[in-house]
Amino acid sequence: SQQGEEDPQALSIQEGENATMNCSYKTSINNLQWYRQNSGRGLVHLILIRSNEREKHSGRLRVTLDTSKKSSSLLITASRAADTASYFCATLPTGNNDMRFGAGTRLTVKP
């Protein structure tokens, strides 16, 4: 069953702009991960943030986690056409060993 819900479902921006995607979840978690999926292919891990962390950076990516609001955001700065993909958040609920994925945000970056 899905745990996270991404918002928006789809996002279209111009190259060079920033893209922000949000993820909300329902139960307490041990960690939250963000993945990218290019059309019909496997997922690529982007970043993992643990429940005791509030913010993490990786290159042009910035992830925040607010456990009190049960939400996370992924910011991609200075977007490129190659960033066009679907982005998923995945949570590891406390007491569980299987990750729960959200429905994803479809990001389109126009050159």
Place this chain on the structure above:
Amino acid sequence: KAGVTQTPRYLIKTRGQQVTLSCSPISGHRSVSWYQQTPGQGLQFLFEYFSETQRNKGNFPGRFSGRQFSNSRSEMNVSTLELGDSALYLCASSPVTGGGYEQYFGPGTRLTVT
């Protein structure tokens, strides 16, 4: 290091048949998880194997089964195929079990049931 490989990449089967999908994890990874991805239900966890033992199982009927071999390669079997089983099946490997680490995904097997 070679990535996760899945075979076959594409498969067309008829209702009622059975199918076996294969996944070879990254060398040294002992955990293999399987996911089903459909447009309607999204990504759903099927099961996880670690050291040849099923550690976790998602909410799927018993028609879905799997196993893991001593070299960590894993197979997934679906018996009595239904139209709704058409999906992209993804496997992911991780060095450890427990879901607390990043997973490395294969390219998937696209199964079409007619």
